[in-house]
Amino acid sequence: MSTGKLFIGKRVRELRQENGATQAQFAERIGISTSYLNQIESNQRPVSATVLLALVDKCGLNVAELGAGETDRLLSAFSEALSDPLFQGYAPGIQELKMIVQNAPGLAHALIAAHQAYRRTSEQLASIDRELAKGASDPTPYEEVRDFFHFTDNYIHELDIVAETIAVETGIPYDSFVALKARLEGKHGVSVRQLTQDGELRRFDRSNRTLYLSGNSPLVTQQFQLAIQLAQLEASPAIDAILSRASFRTQEAVEICRVGLQNYFAGALLMPYEKFARSASELRHDVELIALRFGTSLEQTCHRLSTLQRPGNKGVPVFFARIDRAGNITKRHSATRLQFARYGAACPLWNAHTAFETQGRIIRQLAQMPDGSRYLSMAVQVTKRNGGYRSAETVYVLAFGCDISVADAFVYADGLDIKGGAHYEPIGVSCRVCERQGCHARATPPVKRRIEVNHAQRGVLPYELV
Structure with a gap:
């Protein structure tokens, strides 16, 4: 596969489905044969410049979506899995890896999952820990949730839109704490009180519709907790739909991801996409100034910068x-x-x-x-x-x-x-995947390189990479 060719079969198929068209209807719309469209969607043929322009003009394809995104993340994870000594003797080139990731992303995901299970099982056997060995073939709930956000580009469109709509209605990000408190009280009948004991950031008493916040927490933390409460009250249908599609293995993973999605919503509410993206550009990504403008913490601000992946308006x-x-x-x-x-x-x-x-x-x-x-x-x-x-x-x-x-x-x-x-x-x-020679900070040799020890000579490291 030439590096200059554009294989975007998965995105073209998604675009056709978004438009509710059959292959014959979609092919006619962009001026090609049904068989050519079928070959494009199966990544047997690249997209020509003429077809690409037609997809942009007639079907709303955003060329910016064709950048790094999911393919590079999947390629990185796939390549790291194949660097394990388990696959010694098989050293695919970058073009072969790209071919697999672009043509068969499901296969790449399956191999990564199998490799994760192998690593967990190997580590558990090595420690002879019989308790940990139970259920070793399954990823931990945290690993499942981490990979969920990783492969969604850390951007959840449905939640972002809901959050931005509420932000416009309430006037956020100006006086966010007051606006969020008023929303909870006015729309949901929830009063906000202070917690008197340490150890809790937030507690919601459903029986008397009261939200208790820690008075010892900074204002940025308190308003984030207010936003999370709004996520539970107003974004639950969208969150439930996302969790249903995710098909997690365990209920633990579902609940951990629910927390992650509520946190995502809170960040999107306090830093609504359009205003935040515009401010990031105007302030040249000065995170301290952005945080001051939106009344958020540095962590909340930095995290939000990493989510600016909205189709058609990427940061x-x-x-x-x-x-x-x-x-x-x-x-x-x-x-x-x-x-x-x-x-x-x-x-x-x-x-x-x-x-x-x-x-x-x-x-x-x-x-x-x-x-x-x-x-x-x-x-x-x-x-x-x-x-x-x-x-x-x-x-x-x-x-x-x-x-x-x-x-x-x-x-x-x-x-x-x-x-x-x-x-x-x-x-x-x-260190385990880095093949840089002569690094004074190396902790371990790369897993796919042999080492050679010269007892008559010693450099920075006690071995050399062969």
Whole structure:
């Protein structure tokens, strides 16, 4: 398959179904034969320039949708699964992987799921933990939910539209706390009171229609909890429909995803899409200024930037992650080509780790991956506390950024030599899949490379990659 050809069979089929047309009707509309359309939808033939223009003019195809998106995310996960030593002897090229992902995405998803089950089973057997071995073939509920958001591009159109409609009706994002409180009281008869004890952020008493919020929480946290309550009262039908289509394996996964969807709705309500996307562009993605404009936290703001994937009005593709002190990535999403490792720790050369040493200050990094792709990466340490001196404190780092090709859209690129290669720091996804030679920070050899030990000579590492 030539890299210059455009195979978009899945999207064309979806577009035809959205228009409620048969293959014969759709083919006639765009001026091609039914057999040609059939070959396009099955990815046996690429889309020509003439057909692409017809799809745009007559059927509402958004060319921006044909960028990285789901294919790159699936390709990254598929490639990482095949890097396991289990597949030693099979080293497909990038074009072969793309062919599988584009022509048979269902097969790629199935192999990834099978590989996840294999890894879990292997780890459980290695630890000889009989209790964990029960049900080892199934993904954990959190893994299921993580992959759900990953492969929906972290953008849920139905919820975004409902949230934006309510935001317009209530005047959000101006005086969001007051507007949300008035909505709950006026439309749902829910009064808002303060909790007197620590340990809870929100509690809804259905019997007396009272929502209790922690008075020790920051205002941004309290208004987010108000928005979540509105999600439960006004967005439940849309959330139920989404969960029904997701076909999760367990009820645990359903309920975890329900929480995620309610949180998504809350973010979309406090930061309505059109206003937020416009502000992000006007303020050149200065997350501190955006947060001030919408009255949101830095985490809420960074997360929302990573969801700006609305068809026909996409924002600049952004990656976003939240990392704890142990190096665990507790939130992850990337609308860019950069995909976070699904297993193992993140690259120690990434500035996300350095941010723990620079409290409250956004630090910048020009980073280059082993494949030559380059990124502008920002990271900032954030401390969260609900209460006074004796309350527990959570410290983590927010990391976000973009491909260097769109770095000018970010205020953080000012003053950096983004065209000079000498200023880019070499990083990777994780040691287990990174094949960069001579890295002083390497923790383990890449899984698909042999190592060689020279007892008469010692470099930075006690081995060399062969």
